[in-house]
Amino acid sequence: MSNESKVKIALVVNGELTEVAFAPHKTLLEVLREDLSLTGTKHGCELGECGTCTVLLDGTPVLSCLALGLACAGHSVRTVEAMAQGGKLHPLQETFADLGAAQCGYCTPAFLLAAEALLASNPKPTRAEIKDALAGNLCRCTGYIKIYEAVELAAERMNGRV
Amino acid sequence: MLRLPSFRYLQPTSLSDALKMKADVGPDGMFVAGGTDLYPNMKRRHQEPKTVISLMGIPEMRKLEGWNVGTCITLSTLSNLPTFQHSAVASAARLVSTPLLRNMGTLGGNLCLDTRCNYYNQTYEWRKSIDFCMKKDGAICWVAPSSPRCWAVSSSDIAPVMVAIGAEYRLVGPQGERVVPAGRLYNNDGINYLTKQPDEILVEVRLPAPNGWDAVYHKLRRRGSFDFPVLGVAAWIQWDGKTVVDARVVLGGVASYPQDVPEAGAALKGMSLGAETIAAAAEAAYRPSKPMDNTDFDLSWRKQMTRVFVTRALGDLRDRHNK
Amino acid sequence: MAEYRVIGKALRKVDAVAKVTGTTRFADDLAFPRMLYCKLLRSTEPHARIVSIDTAAAASLEGVHAILTGRDLPIPFGILPVSQDEHTLCVDKVRFIGDPVAAVAATSEEVATAALDLIKVIYEPLKSIASAEEAVAHPEPRIHDYGDGGNLHKLIDLEFGDADAGIAAGDVVREDLFFFEGSTHLPMEQHAAVAMWAPPPDGKLTLWTSTQTPHYVHRAVAKVLALAPARIRVIATPNGGAFGGKSDPFNHEIAVAKLAMLTGRPVKITLTREEVFYCHRGRHPTLMWVRTGVKRDGSITGMHFRSLLDGGAYGSYGVASTYYTGALQTVTYHVPRYHFQGARAFTNKAPCGPKRGHGTPQPRFAVEVHLDKIAEQLAIDPAELRLKTLVPPNSLTANYLRVGSMGLGTCIAKVVEGSDWKRKFRKLPEGRGVGLACSSYISGAGLPIYWNNMPHSGVQLKCDRGGGVTVFCGSTEIGQGSDSILAYIVAEVLGVDPFDVAVVTADTDLTPVDLGSYSSRVTLMSGNAALQAAERARQILALHAGRKLDVPVERLTFAGGRVFDSKDRKRGTSFAEAVQWAEAAEGTVGTVGSYTPPQSAGKYRGAGVGPSPAYSYSACVAEVDVDPETGIVRVPTIWIAHDVGRSINSASVIGQVEGSIYMGLGEALMEEMAYRGDLKVVHKIPSLLEYKSPTTLEMCDVVTYLVEDPDPNGPFGAKEVGQGPLLPVMPAVANAVYDAVGVRIDEVPITPEKVLKALKRKQKGEPARYGPDSFPEIPWPEPVRVPTPWEGGDGKAVDRVHA
Ligand SMILES: Cc1cc2nc3c(=O)[nH]c(=O)nc-3n(C[C@H](O)[C@H](O)[C@H](O)COP(=O)(O)OP(=O)(O)OC[C@H]3O[C@@H](n4cnc5c(N)ncnc54)[C@H](O)[C@@H]3O)c2cc1C
Ligand code: SF4
C-alpha cells in the first residue's frame, strides 16, 4: 500500500535518462502521471479497453495502464510531452490542431502517438491502414474522421519535407 | 484509477531461474508474459499472486526458429511476419483485440489465457453485489446454478488454430520437459481450464511444417477490434488433389476449451468440398456447439452462427485451394 | 450577405495547441501538496434499507483521515427544484447497485480502497424494480415517497386541439409501438474533482471538477454544505467529453468538498470507469406508442403520442426529459392537433438524465420510422412525404413553439441529391438499402432549470491597452469549442485576431453566470452575450477613436487589428491605441453583455419545455448492408445535411456533425445500458470493453452538407449543431434496414439477433418485425387542454371540465 517501500529504476523518458522511485505494483501510466508529473498521458479504463493511455515504448505504441513500471527499466518511453520540439509543434500536432481532430482533447495524446508510430513505419498509409492502426484507440467526440484527415495531411507534409 | 494490488516482481533471465523462483514462492507466485490478461485480472482481484515472475527476459522464449515459435514473441510479431506460412496463425493473432494490445500480449499468454465469463470479468465490488461465483471466491455458478462446474469460456483466438493444425507445445517444469499436442493442454472446465501444472512454463510452440494442408480462422465478435471472440472457427484440411484426406474443425468461444468437433471433421474426410459436404460439416459442428449465456450476444444467435461461420470457413478453404 | 473575417472560417480552436500538446489540465491532472484521495463505497444492493454502517475498522486504518456517511450530509439535492431527491451518501435507503453510502479520504487511493473493504454495511433488502413496466405494475414498495403515485415519478397529459378527431380525419390512420434502449454518454474522461478548503476566517471552499454546469454545482454545494455561495468557488475544468453526462451535481463533488473541510487538506476523487456507469444520467429507455392520421396527399391531420420512460433511481433531469419526449414532434412536420402523454417511472437502476438530444432521440426514432411506414402505405416517397408536411418558417406550432428559420426542406433536398436517393430507394439489390430521416433540436432552452428572471448567460469583456481583449464567461468547454466561439465572436466585432482574445471561462469567482453547457445553448446564448459585450466595447472605442481621428463613428471599421475610416483606410490607428484613447478618456475599458431568451408563447403548465430561441434542422440518409445469414448490419455511408443557421467555424460545425453521427451510429447498432434482472438488478457489464462504442472499423463515411439559414435570434444567425445531427441517425438506419431486407426493427439498438429473428419471421410469413407489442395501462391524469393557435388559442390551458 502507500507504506510499501519504493524501488528505484532508470529509464529514458522523452529522451532524458530518468531515475524514478515508486511502489513496485505501479503501472507505467501511474508512474508517468503521478511520479513524473507527465499528465499528458490520459486514462479511460485502466484495463486495456480504450487505448487512451497509449505511449511509445522503444518506439512501439503500448497501453501504459497494462505495462508495469518496473518492466520499463532500461527502456525508452515517449509521451505526448516530447512531440513538440524546440518550441515547434510536431506535424501531427499541427494538423490535429488545424483540422479540429481534437475536440475535448482527452483521447488526443494517445491518437497522436499511435499515429506517429504508424507514420514511422508506414510514411504513406492509406485510409484503411490508418483505420487499422488506430483501431485500438477510442474517441467519443470526433467520429474519427478529422483524425484520419489530420494523419493524412501530416503524412503528406512530412513526406514533402524529406 | 483502477490499480494493481501490491506484489513482488521478479525478472529472471533464464528458464531455470524462473522455475527456481516459482519453486521458492510456491502457489503464491504466478508467471507473467505480456500481462495483458494477468494485470487486468489482478486489478479486478481474479488472481492475487504475491509474487509475479516475468518470462519476458528469457531469451530462449523469444526465439523464432523454423516452425518453432518461442511463446514470448508478441502477437504483433506473430501477425506481421511476412514469411509466415501459417496464415491461420497469423490471422488469428491479428484478430486479437487491438494493435496496441498485440504489441504487448504474447503467444504464450494467449494460449494460457484465463477463461472468461460475464459474471467473472467484473470488479470485486460488482461480483460481491451479486455474490461471488465458484470461479473466484464463491460456491455457485450463476450461468448454470445447478451445475457442479464452471462454464467460463475459452476466449483465445489462437488456441483453436493450434488445436486444429495439430501444433505441439513444449512445456518445461520442475519435473523436466514434455511435448504435448496442443489439444491436450486444454480442459473443458472453466476453472481448471489447463492441464498444465501452475509451475510449468509453456516455452515453445512447434508448428507443423506446411505440407499439403491449409487452415483458416474466422472470428465472430461485435466490433472489428477490442472484442474477444464470441465464436471462433478454426478449420484445417489435409488435401490430396481435390480430396480432403483429413480435416479438423475446432470451435473457440463456445466451451471452456477449444472444442474439436470430430463429427465435422469426419463429415469432410474423403470428400471434395462441395456445398453439400460443407453443409453437412457445418450441421455437425452446429449440434454440439453449446454456448452459454455468459458472453456478449444472445446465446441462441451464437449457436446459430456456428453453422454460418463453419460454412464460411470451409468455403474459404475451398476457394484458397482452388486458387 | 455580410463579409466576415472570422465568422464561418475553419480556424484553429483557441485551445487546440493545449490539447495537442497534452497541456490542457483536466481535473485528474491536478495535484496539490498534502492532497488526500477519496473513494466511495457503493451499494451492493439494488433496493434496501440501511440497517447499520460500521466504519470503525476503516477509520483506524493507517493513512485514513476521514470517513463520511449519509448522516453527515443530511440535506438533499438534485438538479431540478422539483426533484431534490439525492443525498451525497445514502441516508437510510439505497436505490441501486452503485449508490454511494460512504466516503473515505486517505493518503493514497490504495489506502482508501483498503478502507472501503473494512466498512461493514448491513442492508435489509427490499423488492427491487427492474423496468418501467414493472414500476407501473408494482406501486409498492415505493422507491421514493414523492412523485405522481406509486413508482411513477411523473405523469404528463397535454392535448392541443381535439387530437382524436384530427386523427380520424386522416385517410390513413396508423398506430405503432417502439422501444428505445437506454445508452450512456461514455465520455473518455472519467469524472474527477478536487476540493480545497481555506479555514476560517477565510472559510473558503474551492472545487475543481469536470462538470458541464459549474453554476448548478455551485448552488448544490452551497445548499448541502450550508455555506454561503460567496465562500464557494467552483471551477469547471475542461471536460474530457461529457455529452450531458456531467450536467448534474454529483455525490462525489460534494463528498470531496466536505472531506476537504473536515481534513483541511486538498481532497481528490477520480471515478473508475465502472463508477462512471453508475453516475450515468444517460438516455432513458423509452417505450413509445404513436397514432397518426394522414391525408392521401401526405398532410398530417393529428397525432397522439405516448411515452413511458425508465428513469432509474433518481429524478435528475427526468421531469424535463419526459416533457422532451413529447415536445418537439411538432417542429419538423405540421401537426395541427396533438396529444401527448408521458410517464416516467422510478426503477432500481442508475439514474437516467440528459444525453445528447435529451429526451428527443427516442420519439424522433419512433416518429421517423412511423412516417416511413405511412409513406409506404400511401405509396409516397418518404422524402416527398416529409417535404409535403414541413412546418413553415416563422410560425407557431400546435403546442406553441415559435419556429424561426427553418431549413429542413433544403436539408432534405441536399441529402436526397447527394445520396442519389431516387436511384437507390427500393431499387438496391437485396441486402443493401437506404433510409431517410429528419430531425430538429433546440438551440438552448427557453427556461432555466430553476425559476428566475435573470439572464441565462453573461459575459464581461475587458480591453487591454496593449491590444489584447479578455472575455469572461461562465460557459464550459466540453470539447464542443465554446471557448473558441467566444473568441471568434469578440474578434469579429472588434476586428482583432481571435488569438489576441484571452478566454476565461467556467469559474464562479471570475466569470458571470452562464447556466452551463447543455441544451445546445452555449453558442446561441453566451454567443449573444459576447456579441452584446463586444458591440458595447466597440461603441466606446469608436466614440473616442472617432473623436481623435475626426471620423464619424458610423464610418469606422474595426478590422485587422486596426480601427479606421472605411472611406479612407489610411486614416486610422491600431486597436491598441484605440483602447488607450478610450482608457485615457473614460478609465478602464470593460463592458458586459447578457442574454435572456424570448418569452415563450405557451402559458400552460408544461409549456416551459420545448421553447427555444431557434431550432436547428437535419436530414439524413443512411446506406446499409445487411447480411441475411447473420443479421449483421453495416453502415458504409451516411449523408447528412444540417441547418446550423450560420456556422461560426465550419470545421467545428462539421466536427460536431461527424461526432453526432458517430454517437448515433453507436446507438443505432450496438450501444446499450443493459441490466441483469434475474439475480439482482445490476448493470450487466459496466466496462469499456462490453459497452460497445464503435471503433474506427465501425465508423461510417460521412458526407456533410451545411445549410445556412440564419436565424434572427442567433449570434450572426447561428443555431445549434452539437446534438441535432445525432437524432436522425437511428431512424435512418432502421428505415434503411427495411429497404435492404424488408424487416422492421422497431427497437434500438438494431442488433444482429433482432434482425435475424425478424428475417426468420418473414420467412415463415409472420409479420416481418421486431419490436414491442404492448403499452401498459397507465393512470393518466386529466389532460391539460390547450386550444391550438389556429383554433383561437392564446397559449393558455382552458379550464378543466369538471364532471
Ligand atoms: C481489452 C482486451 C481485449 C482482448 N481481446 C482478446 C481477443 O480478442 N482475443 C484473445 O485471444 N485475447 C484477447 N485478450 C486477452 C489477452 O490480452 C491476449 O490473449 C494476450 O495474448 C495474452 O498474452 P499476455 O502475454 O499478455 O498474457 P499474460 O497476461 O502475461 O498471461 C496470461 C496468463 O497466461 C500465463 N502465461 C503467460 N505466458 C505463459 C507461459 N509462457 N507459460 C505458462 N504460463 C504463461 C500467465 O501466468 C497468465 O495466467 C484481450 C485482453 C484485453 C485486456
Ligand atoms: S461460468 Fe459460472 S462459475 Fe464460471 S465464471 Fe461464470 S458464473 Fe462463475
Ligand code: FES
Ligand atoms: S486506460 Fe484504457 S486502455 Fe489503458
Ligand code: FES
Ligand atoms: S476528442 Fe474527445 S474523446 Fe477524442
